[in-house]
Amino acid sequence: xxxxxxxxxxxxxxxxxxxxxxxxxxxxxxxxxxxxxxxxxxxxxxxxxxxxxxxxxxxxxxxxxxxxxxxxxxxxxxxxxxxxxxxxxxxxxxxxxxxxxxxxxxxxxxxxxxxxxxxxxxxxxxxxxxxxxxxxxxxxxxxxxxxxxxxxxxxxxxxxxxxxxxxxxxxxx
Numbered sequence: 001x002x003x004x005x006x007x008x009x010x011x012x013x014x015x016x017x018x019x020x021x022x023x024x025x026x027x028x029x030x031x032x033x034x035x036x037x038x039x040x041x042x043x044x045x046x047x048x049x050x051x052x053x054x055x056x057x058x059x060x061x062x063x064x065x066x067x068x069x070x071x072x073x074x075x076x077x078x079x080x081x082x083x084x085x086x087x088x089x090x091x092x093x094x095x096x097x098x099x100x101x102x103x104x105x106x107x108x109x110x111x112x113x114x115x116x117x118x119x120x121x122x123x124x125x126x127x128x129x130x131x132x133x134x135x136x137x138x139x140x141x142x143x144x145x146x147x148x149x150x151x152x153x154x155x156x157x158x159x160x161x162x163x164x165x166x167x168x169x170x171x172x173x
Contacts, residue, residue, distance in 0.1 A: 013071045016058040025058060026072050029065065032056065033093050041092035052090035069093040070100065082106050
């Protein structure tokens with residue numbers, strides 16, 4: 001099965017870290033982080049990406065620091081997995097705070113992600129309950145069957161009305 005475009009952007013860390021440089025990488029990780037005593041986080045104090053996520057040069061590639069930390073302390077990151085900060089601190093590189101998860105599971109765990117917010121909804125925007133009988137799941141999310149039927153019915157009626165109007169215009173000529 002081919003990788004999605006999201007995962008093809010993520011490099012294979014083992015191409016850059018191996019037995020010849022793993023100890024120096026661990027040392028650099030330690031030197032570029034600072035323990036936060038209240039949370040147990042190891043805060044990355046080096047280069048940041050998007051103001052939150054640490055980045056570190058390894059050989060000729062910049063790699064996210066939390067992914068490096070996971071790799072050197074826990075091993076390979078499974079294919080199609082992302083590294084989740086269970087402490088919710090993207091600057092943290094403490095391997096005890098990092099877990100490999102699918103992007104979907106990572107999204108569900110976050111309190112503020114659209115995935116989590118929508119999963120908690122019990123009714124559609126028009127007030128119909130999301131039940132097994134009234135819900136259709138698509139790649140775009142859940143759809144209320146009642147609303148979809150109403151939309152299709154209105155669309156069909158509008159289409160017929162437009163055709164009738166066009167007929168009348170053509171007959172007047």
